[in-house]
Amino acid sequence: MATHRNSRSPLVINIARLGRRPGSMMTFQETVPSPARIGLELAAIPEGAPLELDLRIESVSEGALVTGTMSAPTTGECARCLTPVTGDVEIDLTELFAYPDSATEATTDADEVGHVVNDSVDLEQPVIDAVGLALPFSPLCGPDCQGLCPDCGIPMATAEPGHHHEKIDPRWAKLSSMLETDDK
Ligand SMILES: [Zn+2]
Numbered sequence: 001m002a003t004h005r006n007s008r009s010p011l012v013i014n015i016a017r018l019g020r021r022p023g024s025m026m027t028f029q030e031t032v033p034s035p036a037r038i039g040l041e042l043a044a045i046p047e048g049a050p051l052e053l054d055l056r057i058e059s060v061s062e063g064a065l066v067t068g069t070m071s072a073p074t075t076g077e078c079a080r081c082l083t084p085v086t087g088d089v090e091i092d093l094t095e096l097f098a099y100p101d102s103a104t105e106a107t108t109d110a111d112e113v114g115h116v117v118n119d120s121v122d123l124e125q126p127v128i129d130a131v132g133l134a135l136p137f138s139p140l141c142g143p144d145c146q147g148l149c150p151d152c153g154i155p156m157a158t159a160e161p162g163h164h165h166e167k168i169d170p171r172w173a174k175l176s177s178m179l180e181t182d183d184k
């Protein structure tokens with residue numbers, strides 16, 4: 001059955017103990033391994049990294065409302081100098097999952113509003129979406145990253161102080177341009 005597709009993802013949370021009486025509430029505070037690499041090209045939560053979930057799940061008339069936070073470590077590389085960069089990301093989640101047979105479920109598609117399936121809510125897609133918005137497209141190793149040496153390509157952050165290259169002596173430059181003219 002298709003509904004079992006994600007049943008083993010650690011971001012699928014069983015809410016059977018919540019019940020469907022509006023006003024009932026449960027909390028979910030657990031650290032689970034990330035089911036996949038989640039994030040952007042240059043910064044992401046690695047697969048298996050700890051996702052720290054601090055959630056409150058309330059029964060409302062049409063479904064289960066999940067609110068709370070998730071935080072996790074990230075790895076990536078500096079967009080300027082490609083040095084590995086580690087960090088954290090914290091996201092806020094507010095997600096309604098419609099109960100089976102509710103009017104909300106009947107009038108929405110699964111990709112508009114999450115649905116409670118087998119007494120569970122699947123937070124994977126909301127987490128992927130929120131992390132994608134929270135992470136920087138161009139992470140930097142530091143606010144004053146000097147990037148790569150334009151001449152040899154090493155990260156300026158790891159180069160010796162005053163790293164530079166002897167530019168060709170202007171007199172030689174003149175000579176070589178004269179030689180070029182002679183070639184014609
Ligand atoms: Zn950098």
Ligand SMILES: [Zn+2]
Pocket residue numbers: 149150151152153154163164165
């Ligand atoms: Zn250099």
